[in-house]
Amino acid sequence: MSAAPLPYVLGAILAMAAVTVMCRATPFLFFMKRKPPAVVDYLQKYIPPMIMTALVINSYKGLSFAARPYGIPEIASGLAVALLHLWRRNTLLSIFSGTALYMVLIRVM
Amino acid sequence: MSSSVDRRATRAAFEASVPVLLGYITIGIAFGLLLQRSGQSWWIASVMSLFVYAGAAQFMAVGLLAAGTSIAEVAVLTFVLNARHMVYGLSLLDRFAACRRFKAYLVFALTDETYGILTTVSPPPGVSPEAFYARVSALDQAYWVIGSTLGALIGGLIPFDTRGIDFALTALFIVLLVEQIRSVKKAAPYLVATAASGLALLAVGPTNFLIVAILAAIVGILPFRKALP
Numbered sequence: 001m002s003a004a005p006l007p008y009v010l011g012a013i014l015a016m017a018a019v020t021v022m023c024r025a026t027p028f029l030f031f032m033k034r035k036p037p038a039v040v041d042y043l044q045k046y047i048p049p050m051i052m053t054a055l056v057i058n059s060y061k062g063l064s065f066a067a068r069p070y071g072i073p074e075i076a077s078g079l080a081v082a083l084l085h086l087w088r089r090n091t092l093l094s095i096f097s098g099t100a101l102y103m104v105l106i107r108v109m
Numbered sequence: 110m111s112s113s114v115d116r117r118a119t120r121a122a123f124e125a126s127v128p129v130l131l132g133y134i135t136i137g138i139a140f141g142l143l144l145q146r147s148g149q150s151w152w153i154a155s156v157m158s159l160f161v162y163a164g165a166a167q168f169m170a171v172g173l174l175a176a177g178t179s180i181a182e183v184a185v186l187t188f189v190l191n192a193r194h195m196v197y198g199l200s201l202l203d204r205f206a207a208c209r210r211f212k213a214y215l216v217f218a219l220t221d222e223t224y225g226i227l228t229t230v231s232p233p234p235g236v237s238p239e240a241f242y243a244r245v246s247a248l249d250q251a252y253w254v255i256g257s258t259l260g261a262l263i264g265g266l267i268p269f270d271t272r273g274i275d276f277a278l279t280a281l282f283i284v285l286l287v288e289q290i291r292s293v294k295k296a297a298p299y300l301v302a303t304a305a306s307g308l309a310l311l312a313v314g315p316t317n318f319l320i321v322a323i324l325a326a327i328v329g330i331l332p333f334r335k336a337l338p
Contacts, residue, residue, distance in 0.1 A: 027198035053302035
C-alpha cells in the first residue's frame, strides 16, 4: 500500500486541529473583553433545547422507509428510550435498554 | 478540594459519560480501522483523535487524505463541518465564565456529545461545575482516543458483532432532549428547531444539514423574544 507522505498528512491534521479549535473558541474569544448583548443572554437559554432537537433529528435523517426494515428498529428503539426515560428517569437504563433493543431488532428484522 | 469530593466528582462524571463510552469506543474503532486500511500508520489515528478530536471531520479526512486533497481544501471542509460548534460556545458563555484552570481544555474538547452532557446534566451537590465538566470532557476524549487507537492497531481482529451498538449515541441525544423538555417547558424552541431542521433538509439535504438547521433555528427563535422569559 502506498502511504501518503508524512509531512502532508501531519500538515493536514494540524490544519484540521487549528480550524476545529478555532470554531469551538470563537464565541469565548469574542466575548472575553466585551459584555454579551441581551439577545445572547436570551439565546443562551434556548440554544441547548434547540440543538438537542436538531441532534436527534440529525441521528434520524438518513432513515429509509422504502425498504425493509422500514426504519422500524430506529423508530421503535428511539420511542422505547424516550418512554423509558419519562417513566424511570434512569439515564443508563434508558440508553442500555434502547441500544439492546436496537441491536436485536436489526438482526431479526 | 478534599479527596472525597474529588471522588464524587469523578464518579458522577463517569456515570454521565457511560453512554459516550459505548458510542466513542465502537465508533472510534471503526474510524481507526478505516484510517489504517486507507494506508496510514496506526499512530496517525491516535494523533488525530488527540489533537483534532472531531468525529465527523475525522471520518471525512480518511477519504480526503487518501485522495491527496490539498490542505487548504481539507481546512475549508473541516470548517463547514464544525462551524456549528461556534453556536455551542455561545450557549456556554455563562457556564464556563467561572472556569479557570481547565477552561481552555473544556473549549478544545467540546464535541456534540460532551456539549449535550454539560448543558443538561447538573454537577452533584458540593462539586464545583468546573471539576465535573473537566472530568466529563477528559473521559469522553479518552474513550475516543482509546477506541481509535484500538481500531487502528487491532480493529480487524475483533471477534464480536458490535453492529448497532453506536445507537447508544442516538439514545443519549434522545435522553438529553427529554431532560431539556423537563427543564425548559416551552413549546417554541422545540417547534422552531423541528421546523428549521425540516427546512434545512429540504434546502441542503442531509450532508451539511446540522449547521444550516442550527442557524435557521436561531433566526427562528428571535421573534419569540417578547413572548418567552
